[in-house]
Amino acid sequence: MQRGERLRKTVPVEHAEGIGGFLLDVIGVWAFTMRNAFGQAVEVEANIIDGCTDEFLIGVDFIKSHKANMDFARNEVR
Incomplete structure (x- = not known):
């Protein structure tokens, strides 16, 4: 799975809230x-x-559940 694959499953939510509160359509997983x-x-x-075609956002809940730390000096999640 080099670039991943689109799953054939129902999306968990219909919309995600963007910065400023506007809603973004969720079209797949x-x-x-x-x-x-x-x-x-x-x-x-x-x-x-x-x-959204070229950005990826990892939520704080994901980071916490994986006990990861953000290293802003190195631009890494450790």
């Missing part, structure tokens, strides 16, 4: 595996947002 700074595989299921 994408699954992929990425490696963290320690070389461990982390599996992610991400909502596909209509119109």
